[in-house]
Amino acid sequence: MAKQLGRDQQGITLRGSAEIVAEFFSYGINSILYQRGIYPPETFTRVQKYGLTLLVTTDPDLKNYLNNVVEQMKEWLYKCIVQRLVVVISSIENNEVLERWQFDIECDKTAKDESAPREKSQKAIQDEIRSVIRQITATVTFLPLLETACAFDLLIYTDKDLAVPEKWEESGPQFVANSEEVRLRSFTTTIHKVNSMVAYKKDSFP
Amino acid sequence: MAQFVFEADLHGLLKLDTPIPNAPPARWQRKAKESGAPGPSPAAGVSPMKPANRSHSSSKTPSRTPGKSGSKIQSTPTKAGGDRYIPNRSTMHMEMANFLLTKENDPAEESPTKKEQQKAWAVNLNGFDIEEAKILRLSGKPQNAPEGYQNNLKVLYSQKATPGSSRKNGRYIPSMPDRILDAPEIRNDYYLNLIDWSSQNFLAVALDNSVYLWNHTSGEIIQLLQMEHPDDYVSSVSWIKEGNYLAVGTSNAEVQLWDIQQQKRLRNMTSHSSRVGSLSWNSYILSSGARTGHIHHHDVRVAEHHVATLAGHTQEVCGLKWSLDGRYLASGGNDNLVNIWPCTQGDSGDFAPVQTFTQHQGAVKAVAWCPWQSNVLATGGGTSDRHIRIWNVCSGTCLSAVDAHSQVCSILWSTNYKEFISGHGFAQNQLVVWKYPTMAKVTELRGHTARVLNLTMSPDGATVASAAADETLRLWRCFEMDPIKKKEKEKANSAKSSIIHQGIR
Numbered sequence: 001m002a003k004q005l006g007r008d009q010q011g012i013t014l015r016g017s018a019e020i021v022a023e024f025f026s027y028g029i030n031s032i033l034y035q036r037g038i039y040p041p042e043t044f045t046r047v048q049k050y051g052l053t054l055l056v057t058t059d060p061d062l063k064n065y066l067n068n069v070v071e072q073m074k075e076w077l078y079k080c081i082v083q084r085l086v087v088v089i090s091s092i093e094n095n096e097v098l099e100r101w102q103f104d105i106e107c108d109k110t111a112k113d114e115s116a117p118r119e120k121s122q123k124a125i126q127d128e129i130r131s132v133i134r135q136i137t138a139t140v141t142f143l144p145l146l147e148t149a150c151a152f153d154l155l156i157y158t159d160k161d162l163a164v165p166e167k168w169e170e171s172g173p174q175f176v177a178n179s180e181e182v183r184l185r186s187f188t189t190t191i192h193k194v195n196s197m198v199a200y201k202k203d204s205f206p
Numbered sequence: 207m208a209q210f211v212f213e214a215d216l217h218g219l220l221k222l223d224t225p226i227p228n229a230p231p232a233r234w235q236r237k238a239k240e241s242g243a244p245g246p247s248p249a250a251g252v253s254p255m256k257p258a259n260r261s262h263s264s265s266k267t268p269s270r271t272p273g274k275s276g277s278k279i280q281s282t283p284t285k286a287g288g289d290r291y292i293p294n295r296s297t298m299h300m301e302m303a304n305f306l307l308t309k310e311n312d313p314a315e316e317s318p319t320k321k322e323q324q325k326a327w328a329v330n331l332n333g334f335d336i337e338e339a340k341i342l343r344l345s346g347k348p349q350n351a352p353e354g355y356q357n358n359l360k361v362l363y364s365q366k367a368t369p370g371s372s373r374k375n376g377r378y379i380p381s382m383p384d385r386i387l388d389a390p391e392i393r394n395d396y397y398l399n400l401i402d403w404s405s406q407n408f409l410a411v412a413l414d415n416s417v418y419l420w421n422h423t424s425g426e427i428i429q430l431l432q433m434e435h436p437d438d439y440v441s442s443v444s445w446i447k448e449g450n451y452l453a454v455g456t457s458n459a460e461v462q463l464w465d466i467q468q469q470k471r472l473r474n475m476t477s478h479s480s481r482v483g484s485l486s487w488n489s490y491i492l493s494s495g496a497r498t499g500h501i502h503h504h505d506v507r508v509a510e511h512h513v514a515t516l517a518g519h520t521q522e523v524c525g526l527k528w529s530l531d532g533r534y535l536a537s538g539g540n541d542n543l544v545n546i547w548p549c550t551q552g553d554s555g556d557f558a559p560v561q562t563f564t565q566h567q568g569a570v571k572a573v574a575w576c577p578w579q580s581n582v583l584a585t586g587g588g589t590s591d592r593h594i595r596i597w598n599v600c601s602g603t604c605l606s607a608v609d610a611h612s613q614v615c616s617i618l619w620s621t622n623y624k625e626f627i628s629g630h631g632f633a634q635n636q637l638v639v640w641k642y643p644t645m646a647k648v649t650e651l652r653g654h655t656a657r658v659l660n661l662t663m664s665p666d667g668a669t670v671a672s673a674a675a676d677e678t679l680r681l682w683r684c685f686e687m688d689p690i691k692k693k694e695k696e697k698a699n700s701a702k703s704s705i706i707h708q709g710i711r
């Protein structure tokens with residue numbers, strides 16, 4: 001009886017941690033797409049997650065695209081070979097990078113499949129994720145307006161010797177020229193730690 | 207201007223994401239310069255409506271700001287020159303390819319220290335070690351938003367007054383305020399509640415570290431209090447229902463109670479640990495919301511005033527309102543949550559919210575109960591949300607939601623007409639009167655030159671006072687009762703009382 005951990009106290013395994021982080025990315029990217037107006041707001045629907053009302057897209061192509069990325073991320077997180085996920089927002093006309101959302105992932109390589117689950121309550125992780133997502137929502141108050149129609153790109157920084165899977169290609173870092181950076185909150189599952197930050201183009205008028 | 211040129215050059219050199227300025231121009235660049243004429247048939251993805259300024263590129267390379275010569279990429283034609291061999295160059299990484307090609311010409315042998323240095327530079331600039339990691343990108347871009355979709359943010363933040371909204375609404379609402387009062391030093395902080403209007407027709411206004419009372423009938427102004435410390439400020443004011451006591455919340459976590467007739471402080475209740483941004487009365491219970499997210503109930507009649515603590519928010523509580531029948535307390539916070547609290551404790555002895563609404567995407571400061579329909583609550587969200595939502599707190603459903611296109615700071619219901627008014631911020635700083643339940647706009651009241659911070663209503667329900675960051679208070683006569691209708695109402699009220707009299711006799 002004392003040995004049975006309650007559901008919210010079950011330890012975090014490597015696979016569980018990978019799922020939590022991949023799920024966070026899925027909702028985080030959806031939030032960014034909604035808040036920055038990359039896609040029309042009517043195409044988003046509300047779901048309950050992390051005790052918040054989040055907006056996710058209903059567009060089937062976009063959903064498919066994001067699912068591919070998230071599935072791949074889960075795999076790579078499990079193997080601890082992914083270092084960073086970047087959402088690049090660039091103008092469609094001239095491919096100029098306007099905004100860059102960077103999520104750094106620190107993976108504890110000592111955590112293996114067989115090792116004992118780590119102690120951290122689901123609730124604590126949910127609270128941390130909730131703060132990050134709320135911060136992403138609140139960034140609209142200081143990020144400059146995206147005047148032109150924009151498209152987004154997802155970049156993943158992986159270990160050098162990873163075999164490039166089908167559908168993926170190598171790319172450059174796509175930095176924002178003349179950027180202003182803001183560091184956001186981070187969250188950790190004790191196996192993976194995710195730091196977030198956003199870089200945006202400084203307005204040309206001082 | 208020379209230092210900007212130098213700086214720009216330095217930036218251009220250090221950042222590896224712009225093409226090398228003195229490199230021989232790439233083949234496509236040369237071609238674009240030569241041709242000069244409008245390019246070939248537009249490649250996929252470029253709509254014919256966007257003309258490329260190609261004719262200008264041959265004569266002069268336009269630069270955005272004077273002195274910025276470092277990044278030449280902005281001066282090349284807007285669409286990277288497509289030609290019949292490679293129609294769409296946007297999927298190629300010209301800069302990277304160019305760099306890698308030219309890099310091969312450099313001598314391969316370098317001293318170990320130089321290698322270390324270069325490695326350090328690379329890590330610094332790229333943010334990661336190129337030797338250790340590589341960047342992958344999912345090929346095949348997802349479908350972009352359909353043509354003609356203009357980025358929503360630009361539309362809503364540059365909204366001009368819509369001519370269609372000024373239609374006949376059946377009654378005349380003056381578009382100019384009745385009076386404009388000066389409110390110097392008013393704090394431009396969204397989270398504070400700095401004005402309140404008493405049932406005795408006194409308007410209390412908190413200006414930084416003092417509170418002033420303005421008598422609406424006589425027009426005279428009294429300074430009620432001034433904080434002792436110059437660094438402290440008043441963060442909220444709230445009148446008791448009878449209008450003889452004023453509760454004042456301060457930045458040093460105190461809740462003070464002042465007697466108006468004697469202009470004396472009766473009590474100084476300390477129980478919070480951070481500034482008290484919101485207050486609400488329920489007969490003798492005063493509820494206060496603080497920056498920590500805690501709400502305290504104070505029984506002002508007894509010495510041990512702190513009778514309950516409600517912990518439901520993780521960030522500042524900016525909206526706090528007891529319902530008119532005193533059964534529920536609605537609280538809105540900076541954590542985007544709306545909590546509905548019962549007036550009595552639950553079984554465990556703790557207060558727990560009967561409802562929590564998470565739909566708002568921004569801070570909820572505007573909270574108002576409907577006076578003629580029980581259990582109906584209106585809430586408004588901040589900049590990230592901009593929506594007004596109407597809830598039924600018993601069932602927990604959202605009855606309607608409307609996009610107000612601007613930060614909502616306050617909502618007030620009007621009993622005279624079945625309407626409510628909301629105060630807004632950027633870009634028009636207007637007050638909007640909405641019809642309930644159709645949610646149609648009755649009128650928009652403009653005049654403030656900076657965002658509206660608070661709204662409060664006169665005791666007769668005819669005038670709304672708005673305080674804004676432009677240091678003015680404007681009084682709008684928007685809910686004035688028609689004198690004929692007023693007489694009918696009074697007759698109806700008096701008729702009822704006479705029947706009762708007859709019965710008692």
